[in-house]
Amino acid sequence: xxxxxxxxxTDAEVAESGDLQELLQQVVAETHPSNGIVIISGDNRVVLxxxxxxxRIGRSVADRDYVRALRGDHRGTYIGxxxxxxxxxxxxxxxxxxxxxxxxxxxxxFRPSYFEDxxxxxxxxPNDVVALVRADGKLLARSPRPNDIxxxxxxxxxxxFDEVMSTGRAFTSGILPLAPDSRYYALRQVGSHPVLVVYxxxxxxxxxxxxxxxAMSGLVCLTAALLLMLLTHLAQQSVRRERAALAxxxxxxxxxxxxxxxxxxxxxxxxxxxxxxxxxxxxxxVVMAVMxx
Numbered sequence: 259x260x261x262x263x264x265x266x267x268t269d270a271e272v273a274e275s276g277d278l279q280e281l282l283q284q285v286v287a288e289t290h291p292s293n294g295i296v297i298i299s300g301d302n303r304v305v306l307x308x309x310x311x312x313x314r315i316g317r318s319v320a321d322r323d324y325v326r327a328l329r330g331d332h333r334g335t336y337i338g339x340x341x342x343x344x345x346x347x348x349x350x351x352x353x354x355x356x357x358x359x360x361x362x363x364x365x366x367x368f369r370p371s372y373f374e375d376x377x378x379x380x381x382x383x384p385n386d387v388v389a390l391v392r393a394d395g396k397l398l399a400r401s402p403r404p405n406d407i408x409x410x411x412x413x414x415x416x417x418x419f420d421e422v423m424s425t426g427r428a429f430t431s432g433i434l435p436l437a438p439d440s441r442y443y444a445l446r447q448v449g450s451h452p453v454l455v456v457y458x459x460x461x462x463x464x465x466x467x468x469x470x471x472x473a474m475s476g477l478v479c480l481t482a483a484l485l486l487m488l489l490t491h492l493a494q495q496s497v498r499r500e501r502a503a504l505a506x507x508x509x510x511x512x513x514x515x516x517x518x519x520x521x522x523x524x525x526x527x528x529x530x531x532x533x534x535x536x537x538x539x540x541x542x543x544v545v546m547a548v549m550x551x
Contacts, residue, residue: 260285260295265359269299272306272362273315282308291372293343293350298325298363305362314345324354328363337453339396340370340410349407351398370399370410377401387437387458389414390448393423398453400436422447422454434458 263281264272272278282295286308299305302320319325324338338352354365370390377388378401390399395415397404404410414435421428427446434443434456441458448455 260297260364261357264297264357264362264364269305269362272297272299275306279306279308282306289366291368293346293348293367293369296352296365296367298365300361302329302363322352324352324365325363328354328356335451337392337398337451340398340407342407343367349410371403373399374401374403378403382463383460385460385462387441387456389436389456389458391419391454391456393419393452393454395419395435418443418445419454423452 260278260281263275263278267275267278282297286292286295295308296304296314297306298319302318302325304314304317304319307314322338322341324336327336327338335353335355338354340349340351342348343350349370350367351370352365352367354363356362357364373390377399381388381401388401389397391397391414395413397410397412397414400409412435416434418428418430418434422445427444429442429444431440431442433440436456437458441461444457444459446455447453
């Protein structure tokens with residue numbers, strides 16, 4: 259929208275356009291990471307900004323890396339280095355392009371702090387490192403946040419950046435300039451831009467995850483072992499009860515058989531006594547009859 263609006267305007271008309279400044283302010287309001295939009299004239303001076311800071315108007319920016327690139331052979335969007343805004347003392351990095359009129363440059367300024375706050379909110383642990391980096395190693399944003407502009411200007415290029423730019427992503431472990439100690443790194447290109455996101459995972463994280471998994475597996479095994487011991491104990495108790503019941507039943511059967519044997523013996527003895535008694539009575543009667551006759 260900004261490009262279309264300034265396409266047929268001179269630098270003087272751009273500088274005097276209140277409607278154009280309102281459009282810049284609207285675009286900035288709708289783009290949360292943006293801290294402002296600047297339009298650069300053909301002689302590399304600020305002609306209009308989205309903010310009401312008069313000291314910026316007319317200032318030369320010919321020494322900025324994005325101006326040198328866009329006035330040179332670079333085509334398309336250019337992402338510049340982090341700078342400290344003099345008016346607000348805020349760290350900003352520019353994303354710029356040449357307008358369709360071939361004269362003006364349109365520069366959007368972004369706060370590294372926006373990305374740094376987001377990275378801080380998504381890291382696995384406070385010891386992890388996340389960074390937004392240009393393919394040439396220029397730092398745009400990092401969590402933990404750099405202490406000063408000199409940390410942003412440190413060269414953190416690594417040959418693996420070239421692999422990311424050719425394949426879109428890469429994984430590695432070891433030491434990269436982002437952190438002094440060894441880490442597990444995941445890198446990914448941002449769209450088609452020469453910018454990548456680098457995530458450095460603290461080696462202790464997978465170790466703790468492995469320990470948690472090991473503890474969980476150990477807990478499961480311990481629970482299964484205790485359950486197996488309980489089932490074994492219950493089975494042994496059941497076997498002992500069955501054995502006791504069988505022994506009691508056998509003893510009862512033996513007692514019953516013995517009682518039945520004694521009962522039958524007593525019955526036979528009683529029957530034999532009755533027979534003997536009857537014979538004796540009959541013999542007595544015969545003897546008495548013989549003596550009487």
